Amino acid sequence: MTVKERITALRERMKEKKIDAYLVPTDDFHASEYVGEYFKCRKYITGFTGSAGTAVIMQDMAGLWTDGRYFIQAAAQLEGTGVDLFKMGEPGVPTIHQFLEEKLGEGMCLGFDGRIISAKEASELSEALGKKGASLSVDYDLVGEVWEDRPALSCEPVxxxxxxxxxxxxxxxxxxxxxxxxxxxxxxxxxxxxxxxxxxxxxxxxxxxxxxxxxxxxxxxxxxxxxxxxxxxxxxxxxxxxxxxxxxxxxxxxxxxxxxxxxxxxxxxxxxxxxxxxxxxxxxxxxxxxxxxxxxxxxKAIKNPVEVENERIAHIRDGVALTKFIYWLKKNVGKIPMTELSAEEKLYSFRAQQENFIDNSFDPIISYGVHAAINHYSATPETDIPIEPRSFLLADTGGNYYEGTTDTTRTIVMGPVTDEQKKFFTAVLRGMLNLGNAKFRYGCTGVNLDYLARGPLWELGQDFNHGTGHGVGYLLNVHEGPNSFRWKVVPGNNAVLEEGMITSDEPGYYVEDGYGIRHENMIVCKKAEKTQFGQFMCFEFLTMVPFDLDAVVPEQMTAHERELLNNYHAQVYEKISPYLDEDEKAWLKEATRAI
CATH class of the missing domain: 3.40.350.10 (Creatinase/prolidase N-terminal domain)
Known part of the structure; x- marks a missing residue:
């Protein structure tokens, strides 16, 4: 069935159950961020494949709410489906609850599967809609009833x-x-x-x-x-x-x-x-x-000393794979056929060569040219495009090892780039370095420090439409709370930064239909000195992968920022070069040269 046919079938079930609006989140029975195939009801009913979004289906409308990471992707995938896109957080766009409160009145009914809506949200909806005289129906998995050939619940070995x-x-x-x-x-x-x-x-x-x-x-x-x-x-x-x-x-x-x-x-x-x-x-x-x-x-968020030391090892293994991948890209672009998907396969082969590698920690984001402007783009056979010797390739990927979970983004220069692209590449890199080298008093949260990453872009009147960093699990979810870097307070993701917390540091910049830039390192929080003012904290970079100097404008950086980059690159060469062949090692020596 097409998306329109699926929605029509769902509306028929809604009529039978006297349900006026049906809520379809991206969720399983456990409030997981990513869900198994059995639970992808929102994807089935709307056709939108992003990892975050909620659909509302009524007899006279269908809507999808998603965040800034997915605005471009959702607009493309919803075209022709009859599903309207609601851009969360944008001016004039109601929240899902505001929309439901406006649309549902006396005697009307909101339905959802009670196993995939949290108790907190169900209580909020019940209270708000009860004031309008509307009721809830929580016992029916209506999407499941119309889902032909629904996958079975997963049962993988433990x-x-x-x-x-x-x-x-x-x-x-x-x-x-x-x-x-x-x-x-x-x-x-x-x-x-x-x-x-x-x-x-x-x-x-x-x-x-x-x-x-x-x-x-x-x-x-x-x-x-x-x-x-x-x-x-x-x-x-x-x-x-x-x-x-x-x-x-x-x-x-x-x-x-x-x-x-x-x-x-x-x-x-x-x-x-x-x-x-x-x-x-x-x-x-x-x-x-x-x-x-x-x-x-x-x-769980505060990694113990064994986990932290293991993560250092995991990031060296992963750094070797990514460095070999970047070398391979730069050596072969324009000489052999390569596409986003073939590059993805090549990177997987480099990771698979590493000891104790288990699998990817999330679906790789290998996005070339205009695709890199889509924050969480993942290539499919339908969208796959050739990688050419020009512009940027954005590679946001990670691996699961017995030693832990990695998540790294590098923006790679595949050929000639413009002065504008270099300007923003450098601005984003400056922000990433400044945040990763922060020193702060104990008690700070990610909100206190986020400006360090956004500052170089804000100075230019620019920004990026996603969080600056998220916690990372140990051989677990690549996105883990409660630690994060954000410029706005988000309940549940604003924890005090503790020794042992591992967080991503990933500012970006995106031009729709143009290009995308993101630089991402994992950092672990550590204790610095203790003075009369209390305990000071700092970060250590775990990720060991070079940044592409071909797009760095040294004159745009302060002397301190250049020193930070040079010191980081010296560490990358020291830790990664022993695992490379002679040609790769020679290339890395030049790629990590002091500027």
Whole structure:
């Protein structure tokens, strides 16, 4: 069926159920950022393939809300579908909730699958629409009813992550969480986010593309841990190891009945922003719910010394692969056929040569020329274009290794570029270097420091339409909270920067139908000196990949900024050159020369 036919079929189901508007987010049962094929209802019903967006379907309209990363992509993919694009955050564009409050009145009904809407959002919608006399219908997966040949729920094999990689045993992690539960006065802790469960139990899987997590829920008390997952995914040795640490496996869907058995005098800690509304609504009304951030959130974000040292190794391995890739591109462009997709395959082959490489940490963004202006463009056979000896190639890619997760962006000069392109290439690089070399008092958040990255662009009256940095998991989700760099406060992503937090540093600049520039390094937060003013903090670059000096304008940089770049490039050469052949090493020597 075409998108129009799918929407028509959905509207017929809505009529049958007396539903006036149907909400289709990009979500699974666990509030995951990226979701498995089974859960891609929004993609199915609208045709938009980006990782973030929410659709609203009514009888007389269909709309998609998405953020600035996807404005260009969404406009192209929605053309001719009858689905209107709502650019989130732009002047005059209502939020989804504002739109629904305006459109739904007395006696009308909003529908959604209660398993893919958080308890927090469902409560907000219920309160707001209740004032208008509208109701909610939360029991129907209507997109699933019209989805022909829907993929099955994933059931990939589960592995145990050895403590030499994790740095801390499952038993020790659980003991710390139980202590936190006791301090909060919680009798039970309900955990539904997949990366938190994987981190806590030192297990990894493959149920979300590029995210090594396991479809599961977890309930912890002081005496037991119940894991709700598909037993078929667990090898016997993993089940035995879990059992030795007091973890009992139960069927995945049985969580909904299990929470109904909570004693009425219990206090249950969970995060309503992440737990789905059907699960929370099944907890007896008499149970006191402590609605707080997951107790695992900060311990997971603050990498232990073993994880940090492993990440240094992972980034050297990844740096070798990326350096070989850049050398290959520059040596061969215009001489052999290459496209975005063939370049993607070549980079994967370089990563696959590295010890302990597992897979990509997200779908590669290899975008040439005008495609680089689309922040999260990923080539398909339909969009794939040749890479020519001119302009920029933007490569935003990463790998999962046993030593951790990487995420690096380099903008590569493929041939002649304009003075304007060089100006903005240099401005973005200056911002990246300034943020990565920040020194600050303990207590700062990413909002305090974001100006360092945007400053060179703001001075030119320019900006970029995405966050400057995000936390990164350890062999887990490439996007991880609560640490981030943003110029505006975003609830839940504005944590104090702690020693051991790993965050991306990735300012950019984009010209629609022109070109795109982004420079991205991973940085780990460290302690600097302590003075009478308190503890000072700093960052260490983990990423070890050269920046393309062919587009750098030294005169545009301060002497200090040139020193920062030269010092960084000296580190890249020292750490990466031992793993290169003679030709590659000679090229890297020139590519990291002092300016």
């Amino acid at each position: 592995m145990e992550l050895d403590v030499k990689w994790a740095g801390e045993s499952r038993a020790d992690k659980c003991a710390k969480i139980r202590k936190a539960m006791e301090e909060k006065g919680a009798d039970a802790f309900v955990l539904t986010s997949l990366d938190d469960i994987a981190w806590l139990l030192n297990i990894r899987g493959g149920d979300v593309h590029c995210c090594p997590v396991v479809l599961s829920y977890l309930v912890m008390t002081q005496k037991e841990i119940k894991l709700f997952a598909n037993e078929k995914a667990f090898p016997a040795e993993v089940l035995d190891a879990l059992a030795k640490d007091g973890v009992t496996l139960l069927p995945y869907d049985s969580i909904y009945e299990y929470v109904k058995t909570f004693a009425k005098d219990m206090k249950v800690l969970l995060c309503k922003q992440k737990a789905n509304s059907r699960l929370v609504s099944n907890i007896p009304a008499e149970v006191e719910i402590l609605d707080e951030e997951n107790l695992t959130l900060l311990p």
